[in-house]
Amino acid sequence: MKHPYYSKSQKEKNSITAKIIVLSLLVNLTMGCILLYLNLLLFIFFPIAITFSIIAPFFDIPSLKENNQLIYYSSLFVAEREKNKIILVHGGSLFDYFFVIDRKLTGRERSNFILKHYLEGLLNLISEYETKDTQFLEDVTIKGTTYIINERTAEKFGLKKIETDTIKQLILIYNYPNLICSISIARAKLSFPNLKNINTFEGKITELIKNKDYLTRLYQKM
Template identity: 40%
Template sequence: MNCLNSPIEKHKFYIKSNKEQTLEILKFSGLALLIFLGFVLIGLFLEWYFLPLLALPLILSVLAPFIDTPQGKKQGKLIYYTPLFITEKIKNEKIIIHGGTLFDYYYVLDRNWKERQRIRFILRQYILGLLKLSESFHAKNAEYISLEGTSYILNERTAEKLGFHKKRTNFLQQFILTYNYLQILLANSIAKGKLSFPDLARVNTYTAPLSAIKQNKIFLKQLADKLKD
């Protein structure tokens, strides 16, 4: 299922031709390579030979969403319900949800928007995505499906209003978050329109039965309308 149909809410990457998309990916890959070579030269000049090895995982963590996200969509592993709400394919009656990646923020958010506009837009996309996801499943099937996602945009109070409950983030999730800190830092800064260091201690994992989202759809629609500019 692909819900990128609204002319206002189109994803600037996916409206490009396949050739243009490939060129965009090559552009970011080339930029990542140049940055890595820069660290190699600095390491050689300063005789800090370990520097490129330290820089490489950071560079790859930032580059990854620009390759993995469009490839995941192309292969059907990732499903967009709105430009900033993505899910993985259902597995063992669980759907992992994502509120957009660094890649999505880069192509979707208007650089002229102020912080408040960006956050409201992100939240609205998240809510609309939840609604579209819930509408894609029959009520009987929704009873057996759970949603789970980790977010640094949603706070616990807002998540509860949407129908979610906080769940303890496990060690693996914490490790992945720590490894991807630079990527999260850049995404958070784009989301707020300024340099903004995320506090990983405040990054939470939330879960909800899909049936609860369906039952909450009237409130979600009202909230989405309030967030509309």
């Protein structure tokens, strides 16, 4: 797994962290001054919340990886540790998009790049689990939320669309500024995501294993 951030020295990582903190403080200080001038300082909560939504992945993701709570199966596809035979998978965060995606790529090239790394991650996940006991695998479920893969494509992978739970919807609403940044990077232009197009999928790991050949062919084409 090649990820530019994790190949950096600790000094470089610390420098990045410091720059993020300083920039965030400057943004919120500026907004605070503007709101104070307008006698609207009570609304300072909003820029703070937006800033936190955007910068949180730059702290959370490396920390979770370091503590082995997140596993990278590709540079843009991670999974939480299996719990109660459920594997929660996630496409790349804003943190990953920022460091991994080449800014020279067009919007279409970026979408293909992201999908390719999704497929790579799924294939690596399958490779890890396909050798496990069959009876164990029958009960293992993969679950994830994404705006990259549509329902038709997910079905070919062996996944089915399910209703996004209320808590997840609230998290998505809170993280809307983060999603704007992520999708804008993914499409190489300022984009505002429609939350209705963000879907949650789940499926048995055995179904993905059955479709491994299809996933491999699709990956090789990209």
